[in-house]
Amino acid sequence: MNMYRVIAIIRKEFIHILRDPRSLGMAIAMPILLIFLFGSSLSLDVDHVPLVVWDQNGTHESREFIGRFTASRYFDLNGHVTSYAEIEEAIDKREAILALVIPREFSRKLESGRKADVQLIADGSDANTATIAIGYAQMVADGYTSSLLLKAADQQGAKRVKIPVEVQPRVWFNQNMLAKNYIIPGLIAVIMMVISALLTSLTIAREWENGTMEQLITTPLTPSELIVGKLTPYFAIGMLDVVLAVLMGQYLFEVPLRGNTALVFGMAALFLPGALTMGMLISIMTRSQLLASQLAMVLTFLPSFLLSGFMYSIANMPIVIQGLTYLVPSRFFIVILKNIYLKGAGFAIILTEAGILLLFAVVLIVVANIKLKKRLV
Amino acid sequence: MDAIKAIGLTQKFGDNTAVKNLTINIKEGEVFGLVGPDGAGKTTVMRLLAGLIAPTAGDAWVYGCHTVEDSGQLSNHISYMPQRFGLYMDLTVQENIDFYADLYNVPRQIRKEKTAELLAFSNMIPFRDRLARNLSGGMKQKLALACALIHTPKVLLLDEPTNGVDPLSRRDFWRILYKLLEEKVTIFVSTAYLDEAERCGRIGLLHRGELILFGTPDEVKTHMSGVLIEIRCAEPRQILADLRTKLTLVSAGLFGAKIHLVLSGEPNQILEMVKNTLKEMGVQAEAEIVGPSLEDVFISMIRPIEGSDASV
Numbered sequence: 001m002n003m004y005r006v007i008a009i010i011r012k013e014f015i016h017i018l019r020d021p022r023s024l025g026m027a028i029a030m031p032i033l034l035i036f037l038f039g040s041s042l043s044l045d046v047d048h049v050p051l052v053v054w055d056q057n058g059t060h061e062s063r064e065f066i067g068r069f070t071a072s073r074y075f076d077l078n079g080h081v082t083s084y085a086e087i088e089e090a091i092d093k094r095e096a097i098l099a100l101v102i103p104r105e106f107s108r109k110l111e112s113g114r115k116a117d118v119q120l121i122a123d124g125s126d127a128n129t130a131t132i133a134i135g136y137a138q139m140v141a142d143g144y145t146s147s148l149l150l151k152a153a154d155q156q157g158a159k160r161v162k163i164p165v166e167v168q169p170r171v172w173f174n175q176n177m178l179a180k181n182y183i184i185p186g187l188i189a190v191i192m193m194v195i196s197a198l199l200t201s202l203t204i205a206r207e208w209e210n211g212t213m214e215q216l217i218t219t220p221l222t223p224s225e226l227i228v229g230k231l232t233p234y235f236a237i238g239m240l241d242v243v244l245a246v247l248m249g250q251y252l253f254e255v256p257l258r259g260n261t262a263l264v265f266g267m268a269a270l271f272l273p274g275a276l277t278m279g280m281l282i283s284i285m286t287r288s289q290l291l292a293s294q295l296a297m298v299l300t301f302l303p304s305f306l307l308s309g310f311m312y313s314i315a316n317m318p319i320v321i322q323g324l325t326y327l328v329p330s331r332f333f334i335v336i337l338k339n340i341y342l343k344g345a346g347f348a349i350i351l352t353e354a355g356i357l358l359l360f361a362v363v364l365i366v367v368a369n370i371k372l373k374k375r376l377v
Numbered sequence: 378m379d380a381i382k383a384i385g386l387t388q389k390f391g392d393n394t395a396v397k398n399l400t401i402n403i404k405e406g407e408v409f410g411l412v413g414p415d416g417a418g419k420t421t422v423m424r425l426l427a428g429l430i431a432p433t434a435g436d437a438w439v440y441g442c443h444t445v446e447d448s449g450q451l452s453n454h455i456s457y458m459p460q461r462f463g464l465y466m467d468l469t470v471q472e473n474i475d476f477y478a479d480l481y482n483v484p485r486q487i488r489k490e491k492t493a494e495l496l497a498f499s500n501m502i503p504f505r506d507r508l509a510r511n512l513s514g515g516m517k518q519k520l521a522l523a524c525a526l527i528h529t530p531k532v533l534l535l536d537e538p539t540n541g542v543d544p545l546s547r548r549d550f551w552r553i554l555y556k557l558l559e560e561k562v563t564i565f566v567s568t569a570y571l572d573e574a575e576r577c578g579r580i581g582l583l584h585r586g587e588l589i590l591f592g593t594p595d596e597v598k599t600h601m602s603g604v605l606i607e608i609r610c611a612e613p614r615q616i617l618a619d620l621r622t623k624l625t626l627v628s629a630g631l632f633g634a635k636i637h638l639v640l641s642g643e644p645n646q647i648l649e650m651v652k653n654t655l656k657e658m659g660v661q662a663e664a665e666i667v668g669p670s671l672e673d674v675f676i677s678m679i680r681p682i683e684g685s686d687a688s689v
Binding site for chain 1: 429449455456459465468472475476477480481482
């Protein structure tokens, strides 16, 4: 590899980029926009579940029970109703996801020591949210039950009753279980995969379409010089995008970065060459700018979103699909970023994933080299 | 040494044979012109010689390098200028030249002198900082040539370099080419312009992938099959149409206001016959035997193969 020729390509590519402000603007604005949009809309947290109540009992006890719900941050009381028709209407209008019906004999049954049933109606059209909301309701009801039991035992003069087993949950790395804390690091990985492949998907195809490739082939330029020369400027843009993304995570979404910031950039530097080469390989194979950019979009966006563990847990996927996820480089970058961001992990912890990223880059560059033959047909 | 040597060079694209069994020797320091109608296979020949495609059969050597096996070496000796402008439109004249100088590792000092010389010679110094996109067609071609010459190639392959270029730029272009001959550069140029073919040391006529004529322009002209008779008259179009029905012609065509007829036979008898025919038709016309131009030769060569409508 001749460094002068590599530098010649780098210089030429930089000129192309700088003289095309629209593309450069896209390369910088697009990740910002995507991270902003996905970061603010993609929330997997379920809280402030809208709730309506039909209190047929209307006693001190029933109000205390309802108070348990309204005191929790998981529920927003959206009003009282007095019929099933009104409950139906509230759920239809999406004013409620849950409806709590307290029967007339609620307080009487409690006083006589019998089991008091309450009815919980959930909107199953969003099964995920409904399941979580029912779980919350169960928790609130359990809390109320145990406090009643304790009170009853007290009144009967029993010795201090203890609840035999009590779980004391303590969530590590993300105490408040805020979704954004793990969404944003994953999002950076996904977006960088898509952007990188898009950036380079045009480069080789453009040379073919403009007829400059035909001339380049007849010069002493080798495929590896062309590939390295073309990767370098886009690597610089990619790193700039990573810096912007990390800054957005820090200051816009206030996601804590517990690990070493330099390690984040180091890992990005390991991830980008593979991702960029993927776009270039698509460009080499298609020789058409339009086709290449569309393919790059589809081939990076879908796997990065669906198969990387970003949206859906890999452990829950069918075994064949699980195997496929090993071919998605963003999968490993997501693990690395989450580890650094949330756990403050050092290099030793993410060594395996880093090695895989390096392997991806090397394999892709070698394949691109082979595919970029110095021949017309 | 032969600068370019091809033996049995054949290129097939599917069922279509673009180049058929081409055998050719070009001496060092020669200007060779490859002439032929559109679709004759000129570009394929150029690409084969530049090592851009590997031939289906046969071999070619350019400056001693086999076009397939030594393609790495080959690239140091040749410059290939494709028919489609192969430069970067968003780079300036100077940047385009610098880019190719870098690719060929031309040393700084030589590069400076060479750039100045090339720009001066092609009258492009005032346009040094202009984007290639904003150059006229002729200037683009001159810039492409300057880029191709920055590393002083041994063999220059030019694919229809003056296609669509104005006459003034064409003259500049050929001036540069002639100057290269002093430096013993071998030039292999394809062209559809026959006046340019006349400027070449030797020419070859390519037709349907086959080289059907080869030699110096004068040698080629002796291959005229038949006698060429030029007729000057009023209303040449009508008279030509009538002559076609009355005489057995090898080929015929209009050259401005003149009619060119090609007939086979003994020259003087033929001339008499044509004159008599014209007299019978009651046409006032002058007819004489003329030496053929390359165009006449090529048309007379191609017409019998192809039928009637070939154009060169």
